[in-house]
Amino acid sequence: MNLALRLISIALLLAAWFAGSHIVGTRLFPEPQTVGLAIAQEARSGALAFNLGVTLARVVVSFTIAMALGTAIGLAMGRVPTFDQLADPWLVVLLNLPALVIIVLAYVWAGLTETAAIAAVALNKLPIATVTVREGARALDRTLDEMATVFHMSVWVRLRHVVLPQLAPYLAAAARSGLSLVWKIVLIVELLGRPNGVGFEIGVAFQLFDVTRILAYALAFVAVMLAIETFLVQPVERHVSRWRSRPA
Amino acid sequence: MHIKHKSYRAAAGGRLHVLGEFSIAVALGEVAALVGPSGCGKTTLLRIIVGLDHDFEGNVRLPAHGRLGVVFQEPRLLPWRTVEDNVRLAAPQASDATLNALFATLGLAEHRRHYPGELSLGLARRVALARAFAVEPELLVLDEPFVSLDAALAARLRAELVELVSRRPVTTLLVTHDIEEATGLADRVFLLSASPARVLAEMPIQHPRSAQTVDQLASIREEIKRKTSASP
Numbered sequence: 102m103n104l105a106l107r108l109i110s111i112a113l114l115l116a117a118w119f120a121g122s123h124i125v126g127t128r129l130f131p132e133p134q135t136v137g138l139a140i141a142q143e144a145r146s147g148a149l150a151f152n153l154g155v156t157l158a159r160v161v162v163s164f165t166i167a168m169a170l171g172t173a174i175g176l177a178m179g180r181v182p183t184f185d186q187l188a189d190p191w192l193v194v195l196l197n198l199p200a201l202v203i204i205v206l207a208y209v210w211a212g213l214t215e216t217a218a219i220a221a222v223a224l225n226k227l228p229i230a231t232v233t234v235r236e237g238a239r240a241l242d243r244t245l246d247e248m249a250t251v252f253h254m255s256v257w258v259r260l261r262h263v264v265l266p267q268l269a270p271y272l273a274a275a276a277r278s279g280l281s282l283v284w285k286i287v288l289i290v291e292l293l294g295r296p297n298g299v300g301f302e303i304g305v306a307f308q309l310f311d312v313t314r315i316l317a318y319a320l321a322f323v324a325v326m327l328a329i330e331t332f333l334v335q336p337v338e339r340h341v342s343r344w345r346s347r348p349a
Numbered sequence: 350m351h352i353k354h355k356s357y358r359a360a361a362g363g364r365l366h367v368l369g370e371f372s373i374a375v376a377l378g379e380v381a382a383l384v385g386p387s388g389c390g391k392t393t394l395l396r397i398i399v400g401l402d403h404d405f406e407g408n409v410r411l412p413a414h415g416r417l418g419v420v421f422q423e424p425r426l427l428p429w430r431t432v433e434d435n436v437r438l439a440a441p442q443a444s445d446a447t448l449n450a451l452f453a454t455l456g457l458a459e460h461r462r463h464y465p466g467e468l469s470l471g472l473a474r475r476v477a478l479a480r481a482f483a484v485e486p487e488l489l490v491l492d493e494p495f496v497s498l499d500a501a502l503a504a505r506l507r508a509e510l511v512e513l514v515s516r517r518p519v520t521t522l523l524v525t526h527d528i529e530e531a532t533g534l535a536d537r538v539f540l541l542s543a544s545p546a547r548v549l550a551e552m553p554i555q556h557p558r559s560a561q562t563v564d565q566l567a568s569i570r571e572e573i574k575r576k577t578s579a580s581p
Contacts, residue, residue, distance in 0.1 A: 244423065244425050245425060245427065247401050247421075247425075248419075248425045248439075250400070250401060251399050251400075251417055251419045252417070252419070252438075252439040252440075252480070252484060253416075253417075254438065254439065258438055258441075262427060262430060262434075262438050263427065266427070266429040266430075269429075344428055344429045344430075344464040344466060345466070
């Protein structure tokens with residue numbers, strides 16, 4: 102994307118923020134530079150890095166669990182009609198259970214533990230990943246499957262070289278939407294039952310009516326996720342779809 | 350005589366009768382061609398032979414290990430792997446020397462690192478041929494491998510196929526609707542009827558492929574035409 106346009110867009114956003122905070126009042130909506138100072142202060146004390154790290158770790162672990170399980174279950178559901186029919190009602194229940202209910206129940210049943218927190222987040226993300234991968238598994242190319250059968254390819258070779266590349270766009274879609282969903286749910290989980298992390302800090306700031314701190318932590322974490330998207334997700338996507346880049 | 354053989358009735362969908370009482374035998378190392386009108390069930394027959402279709406009565410006997418090399422009507426390459434990887438994945442045991450020789454014969458040497466999307470149909474077909482030969486098959490199955498290529502290119506690929514087969518004799522089953530192609534490549538031609546397919550005639554072609562003259566081919570074609578029209 103054009104860098105100049107991006108910069109103009111960010112400048113406009115900052116200008117609108119500045120104007121907005123003067124209209125609403127700086128107590129309810131502090132100016133950009135105030136938030137910037139707060140971020141710097143938290144960074145100096147080490148609290149920012151610690152909380153970001155803790156939250157990021159929870160995001161990574163629950164995201165990985167949800168994607169791995171979701172891919173396996175989605176693949177099985179897409180390939181085996183009986184399993185699809187058996188598991189589909191469960192999927193519908195999970196899809197429609199509010200995130201908050203899952204989190205609260207997890208904490209009630211398993212206590213205010215790390216395991217409960219991670220499980221609750223993963224369980225929220227799982228059905229969406231499953232549904233997306235199932236669509237991909239249903240769209241698998243039969244002719245390539247037959248080719249693999251005829252040439253006696255091993256299960257591993259088939260999975261790695263025949264099936265997964267076909268699922269790649271679906272996995273990418275699930276990962277994209279999943280990452281942003283997961284980090285939002287992680288914040289709620291932290292707010293409700295963890296003694297650290299970005300969500301916990303925002304909860305504290307909420308009780309103190311400290312809008313500056315809320316914005317400081319929110320922005321810092323958005324920056325982290327943006328960096329992950331730019332330096333991790335996009336390069337991986339480019340590598341996986343390299344065969345598409347040069348048409349015949 | 351190793352592929353001994355099968356008689357079977359296959360039914361697809363609503364018990365549609367695709368193949369009648371049907372049996373063919375091909376000797377080890379022989380190139381056999383199945384010739385018949387389009388839609389007579391040739392592809393169905395091949396799918397049964399290579400084990401992709403199990404819904405049939407009868408039996409199929411393959412050579413001892415049953416290592417198959419198949420060239421489908423479409424190239425069926427993995428678009429996300431390079432030409433070389435496509436071949437290596439199907440034939441992990443193939444040595445570098447074997448692959449080098451194959452790629453050289455088929456004119457693919459400079460395309461090894463290309464992706465299938467960058468190849469023309471003719472090149473993609475060659476990759477499919479290379480893949481089938483790389484597994485060093487005991488049975489090579491070709492389903493109209495040169496269909497929808499222009500005449501000159503098809504002729505060149507046929508010549509390359511002849512070269513490969515003569516270098517390393519392999520029992521081959523070639524399906525085609527092109528009589529010329531069949532007589533040019535095969536040791537034995539089976540003429541099939543329209544659906545449900547039966548064997549109308551079986552004719553060995555004595556002359557070695559390379560030594561066939563235009564006259565001989567013409568007389569064989571005459572005979573084929575006679576047989577096709579004689580039986581309803």
